[in-house]
Amino acid sequence: MSEKTFIETVKLNDMQEAAVYKTEGPLLVLAGAGSGKTRVLTHRIAYLIKDKGVMPYNIMAITFTNKAASEMRERVDKIVGSGADQIWVSTFHSACVRILRRFITEIGYSRDFVIYDADDQKRVIKNIIKQMNLDPKMFKEKGIAAKISDFKNKLMRASDVREQAEFDFKKKVVADIYTEYQRVLKQNNALDFDDLIMKTVELFAKNPIILAYYHDQIKYLMVDEYQDTNMAQFKLIRQLASGSNNICVVGDDDQSIYKFRGADIRNILEFEKQFPGTTVIKLEQNYRSTKTILEAANAVIHNNVGRKDKTLWCDNEEGKKIDVYQANDAYDEASMIAGEIQDKVDNGQADYNDFALLYRTNAQSRALEEKLMMKNIPYKIIGGQNFYQRREIKDILAYLRIIANSTDDLAVERVVNVPKRGIGQTTVGKAVDYARANSMNLYDVLLDASNVSELSRASAKIRSFTDIIEKLRTQLAQISTNEDITLKTIVDELLELTGYIRELHAEETDEAEARVENISELITKIAEYEKEHEEPNLAEFLEEVSLVSDIDTMDEDSSYVVLMTVHSAKGLEFPYVFLCGMEDGLFPGYMSIMAEEPDELEEERRLAYVAITRAMKHLTISYAKQRMIRGEVNYNMVSRFVKEIPRNIVSSKNVTSTLAAGRGQGAYGTNNYGSVPTKRYTSGGTSSYTSKPKNTFGTGKKPTFGKQFTVTKADIDYTVGDRVSHIKFGQGTVKNIENGPRDYQVTVEFDDFGQKMMMASFAKLKKL
DNA sequence: TGGTAAGTAACCAAG
């Protein structure tokens, strides 16, 4: 760290600076929440390029989401001006795809492989279980999929599992399923997510020359969110770093929250052992949150035993106390939150995108969504079901996959009878059997159906399917020569030939209409892709799509409240955070309370720590006295994590509403709180009980279709005086339309709900 | 073969 010519250093503190200048050799940066680790990474890259003269393409940075990757690239770009596009910034998965697309033939796969998601995996496993005549009660596809994933994260092949199983019957069967699973994937020319990492490690292990090629390229390697890497990822990093030994990892053991999917905290705790000569730098100054929020976070996380000792501090203002609300049920909780948001926005204190609603489980989004919709607050739900996992989208993509890759049997199985064309289970079963018996691809069997006696009766129907595929394939082949044909026109044609949209319209339900909208969104995405790429390529599009996570679609510039799980929120920050459903049994989850190992509870506590530290200005915590879970009403106590927050920085309140009123006493001051805990764990046992279903106060309405609401200026086809319908409020008459800065403000007099003012793009009004 | 009714398992988190 000799020369400090770098302009930006003025903005960095000593520790951050040290991390930026320590470019050679292994470096472990233990970066507490909000301590500016992204800033360190971006400045480090900028320093390498500007001051050390390192070529951008000699730098690689690995992140967990595409969003983090593109942000990093943007920020580096701002500092260095140009060349940032040549830095290899990507997620583990896309980096591996890129490597495998080039070299996977070396380990016996074909370069045009497709990527199977969780849904595809389950289908494959389900087929195998059926085919092996196993008891589906004992072998559930989800459980098996999780096991296989675990094995792969530990780089164990099926043969390794089998060896290890010895006389363990069940494990042996699992090994057999795993073996067959790999065979099917290979036959379908497919890799699953875990394969992407594992096969890359395998490739490098088998082929030092290829690894050397990457060593030549990657002189400086950086890894973000290192605490969440699993064993396979660790091996990969070690392989890549073994060339230059310039490896910098950034992470925080207190924010390790992905143990359940194989993350191994030892990767960060034992980094120094794995990379001798490591420099360790701790970033403990928080720039994100108020003193109050930080104090709460520290108080909570200090109850964990297995952690590297450190304490975050900050120079920021004291800030307001943390609000803790007791609500009667999830609907009260949601109303309270929606009300608070609306107040702050109306006062001009905040914009919608300053708010995040965080919860432990995706199911909690329902009540919140409903109340937000009631109040016309624009929102976006992140996670749960990803856009590309929706049924209609997967159907269309399956067609595209077949067109692009005829060996993808799974895709064929999925849509051969979608929309219905009279090809039933029996027929598909026969075709699958025939294909297996003759080691053919399913699609080739279908093509030849008229010559297969078992299929002759259905051959006309099968023909109607293969004709579509063949026609589209011909078009795809002409895509580069005939300028009238584009990916978009192929999809249009696909929808036309299959009648997919017509079917949906015929249903005449809101849900079907939402699906139609999703499909048009998909078409838009395809068109965008084509615009962005010189030589659009269907396989490449499918690949991009399969690696998109839901968080990648979040857009800070749009004005909406975001709803997501605490897991999804890792790495993000928001001025105002609502942490909902803080009840023992929900957060921490029932399973972790019951677990014998304290590890599980500690992971939940880290999760709570992550949640609290997302907040910049103010944190509101809420819990409900009763909550409906799976049709049963649960009565839970306030979360033990809330009790771990010092009382003097908490302001507890009761949510009063027509429903809660009269139900008596105070929020968490009186009934549930007990004494301020100073000891590690509060008294054991379960603090929640469940009653049989009884009358619920909920409205019984369900606003949730696939579609979500984002704010882009809408095209509106109605004017003042028109009759319109709203998804929730029913019919009404348009009273006024104002052209606002971002969107049209529409005032509608609803027949049943009175006058409402709403944003056009959000309200999705339909002209009648 | 496909539609509907009844039955049942699932909600813990994600790429």
Place this chain on the structure above:
DNA sequence: TTACTTACCA
């Protein structure tokens, strides 16, 4: 509560 599977009939 909801989504998905199984059972039975047209």
